[in-house]
Amino acid sequence: NAGVTQTPKFQVLKTGQSMTLQCAQDMNHEYMSWYRQDPGMGLRLIHYSVGAGITDQGEVPNGYNVSRSTTEDFPLRLLSAAPSQTSVYFCASSSYSTGHTEAFFGQGTRLTVV
Amino acid sequence: AQSVTQPDIHITVSEGASLELRCNYSYGATPYLFWYVQSPGQGLQLLLKYFSGDTLVQGIKGFEAEFKRSQSSFNLRKPSVHWSDAAEYFCAVELMEYGNKLVFGAGTILRVKS
Numbered sequence: 044n045a046g047v048t049q050t051p052k053f054q055v056l057k058t059g060q061s062m063t064l065q066c067a068q069d070m071n072h073e074y075m076s077w078y079r080q081d082p083g084m085g086l087r088l089i090h091y092s093v094g095a096g097i098t099d100q101g102e103v104p105n106g107y108n109v110s111r112s113t114t115e116d117f118p119l120r121l122l123s124a125a126p127s128q129t130s131v132y133f134c135a136s137s138s139y140s141t142g143h144t145e146a147f148f149g150q151g152t153r154l155t156v157v
Numbered sequence: 158a159q160s161v162t163q164p165d166i167h168i169t170v171s172e173g174a175s176l177e178l179r180c181n182y183s184y185g186a187t188p189y190l191f192w193y194v195q196s197p198g199q200g201l202q203l204l205l206k207y208f209s210g211d212t213l214v215q216g217i218k219g220f221e222a223e224f225k226r227s228q229s230s231f232n233l234r235k236p237s238v239h240w241s242d243a244a245e246y247f248c249a250v251e252l253m254e255y256g257n258k259l260v261f262g263a264g265t266i267l268r269v270k271s
Contacts (some may be wrong), residue, residue, distance in 0.1 A: 047200070076258065083166070085247060085261035086201075101258065133200060146259060148193075148200035 045069050049134050049149035056124040056156045064119040064152050066134030072147075074137040075117040076101070077109065079130040080151070086133060092117055122155045159248050163262035170238050171270045177263050178233040180248030189251040190231040191259065192222055196244045204246075205233060217244070243269045 050065045066073065076091035088101030092111040106128060108120040117136075121128060131153050135146040160236040182188055189208050197216045205216025212224040222230050223234045231248060247261040 078261075083263050085263045086259075087261075088239070088258050116217065135201075145203065145206065146201075148161070148198045150198075 044078070045077060047127075047134055047136050047147050047149040051095045052150065054152060054154050055062075056121070056154065058124060058126060060124050061107050062124065064121075064132055064154075066149060067104065067115050068117075068134075068136040069115065069146065071152060072086050072138045073114070074134035075111065076135050076137075077107070077117070077119045078133045078135065079103065081130050089119065090130060092108075096132065103135045124154075126156045128135075128154065130154060142150060148150060149156075159199050161262040163193070163246075163248055163265050165265045166263070166267045167268065169268040169270060173241050175236050176233075176235045176238045176267070177244070178248075178267070180231045180233065180262060181229050181266060182231065182248075182250045183223055183229065183249055184252070188231075190222075190224060191249045192216065192220070192231075192233050193247045193249060193261075194218075194244050195247065195264075201247065204233070206231055238267075240269045243267055253269050 047068045078086040078090040080086045087103050087105050090109040092098045095111050095114050098111050109118050119123050132151045132153050133151050137146045160183045164179050191206045192204040194204050196199045204220050205214050207214050207224045215221050220235050224231050245266045247263045247264050249259040
């Protein structure tokens with residue numbers, strides 16, 4: 044059981060480049076989300092999805108797009124990378140079976156924008 | 158606005174000593190609270206959660222936490238720390254917005270002296 048898998052683990056981009064961070068889960072969870080982690084700020088929600096075909100913005104969505112065509116996959120796209128997007132990105136998935144969020148996290152993608 | 162505060166950015170304890178990590182939340186309704194641990198280069202792992210009922214909850218790796226409504230606190234404790242407990246610890250509260258998102262504190266980095 045792989046849980047939540049993120050790729051790549053590390054990435055360096057030049058300002059203005061685009062890229063997609065991949066996230067896949069094999070737990071059949073309805074809820075998936077993307078967070079960014081910056082020193083001293085904990086994790087902040089970028090985008091989330093409550094099911095296939097449904098996505099919505101979190102606290103810090105600017106500069107990022109998402110889609111959810113299947114239950115398993117939830118890619119995060121950076122359209123035009125900026126140095127302010129240098130961060131560690133975490134994908135998480137949760138089941139609503141208990142009525143509450145019990146999130147499982149991927150190992151993260153460390154992104155540097157130069 | 159709802160928030161989670163972890164007052165201690167860094168804590169150092171000796172191996173075998175007891176540990177308490179502080180967490181205060183600001184949330185009007187009955188909160189759903191979590192503690193996560195992040196080892197270096199890893200994703201976040203759930204240590205324990207509080208939804209309702211007994212205010213003292215047990216988690217994995219010998220950790221426990223006590224919910225105190227009067228103090229708006231959910232402090233994490235361990236009676237005897239092991240060197241492998243060195244990590245960053247995050248307190249989080251579940252909010253019924255953004256699809257039941259998690260709001261994280263800034264984290265506390267635990268260092269264990271041998």
